[in-house]
Amino acid sequence: MFDATLHIPPFNVRLRSPFAAVRRHVHTFYPRSVLPQDSRVFIDFDIEVLPGRGLRRVWRPQARFLLDGAEPFFPLPAAQAAPMFEWGMNWCVAQRPMGWLVMHGAVLARDGAALVMPGFPGAGKSTLCASLAFIEGWRLLSDELTVLDPSDGLLVPHPRPISLKNNSIGVVTAFPGAHLGPIYRDTRKGTITHAACPPASMADAAQRARAAWIVFPRFEVGAALRIEQISRVEAFTLISEQSFNGERMGGPGFDALCAMFDHVTCHELVYGSTDGGLEGIRRICTP
Structure with missing residues (x-):
């Protein structure tokens, strides 16, 4: 055992x-x-x-x-x-974790500023998250779970393996420094595997970050790169749908999410390739 x-x-x-x-x-x-x-x-x-x-x-x-x-x-x-x-x-x-607001989304950080990518099924979030971590050198806080601490308004790192499925497996296999585990077929999510979290991200897991960008990515095969800034109200509504425990937290969770939006810009990103997705994030996250 x-x-x-x-x-x-x-x-x-x-x-x-x-x-x-x-x-x-x-x-x-x-x-x-x-x-x-x-x-x-x-x-x-x-x-x-x-x-x-x-x-x-x-x-x-x-x-x-x-x-x-x-x-x-x-x-x-x-x-x-x-x-x-x-x-x-x-x-x-x-x-x-009732004391923290937990949402479905990837989180990466650079110089203390965090990029939050809420996860809708089939949007390509995990593949884009892996490309930012392995190709662009962003620090991975989490591939799946956005954890917000209401006490300080910061995002709490929860680094674990990046979950990959179906076509994304072959894409991420080619990334420099990516180490993938066994492939599991015929799961409820199709064919899946995991990519190990970059060691530097694990080493810096005590460093929290403040949200600076919220991006809703959507992968469409062959699509031209499109970036659209959206209002904080629209983004708030969309990200609230991805909250696991917002209703249970009540007022403190709502207030914490509102406060997070005081510091962010919000965008929708449509891209048709890994290079296109990375270019879109560069444009959004360049000061």
Whole structure:
């Protein structure tokens, strides 16, 4: 049984699993995150990835995700145990940290200024996020989750592997410094894999950033580059739709999101290639 405590900023996670694929996933993507066994730290998430029960251990084997002993969603095929850990972590962060506002979106930073790219399905967010991290040298705060601390108005880094699917896998494979893990086929998201977070981003995970740009990217094959500045009101409405816990946070979450918009410019970006997406971000984020 693999049993380790991981510091995945800003959280401490206890992970237990008998699946060799889960152990390899941790050693591949979180090699410096494993804490000494005698560490006495507060555990934010107590996670188990376990085999299915009864016949499901041998007939069409399954993997189950448990948080604090409870099973929040249905099992998946055992071959998907490692990505199940990543999907389960997303669920944990979206559901648990009541003191922070959590939204679906990628966050990268440069010189303390953060670029937020809210994530709509099929928009190409993860591919553009990877290209900014590996080609342009932006610091990755998170590929999936925008975490805003209402107490200081800053974005909290949560660096983890970049989730890639389908056509984006071949694109990111060619990026300099990109290290991809195993490919998983026939998942609920299609064919997926993960790209390791750049080491420099992991090393700087204690450095928060202030939002400066909010960009809603949309990839369209062969499309000419289009950049349109939009109002903060429109952007606020769109990003509110991507909030996981805004309603539960109530007034403090609403106020924190309003305050974040005091410092940002907002754009929609349509692009038809990686080079086009990067050029669009350069134009938007150049002072």
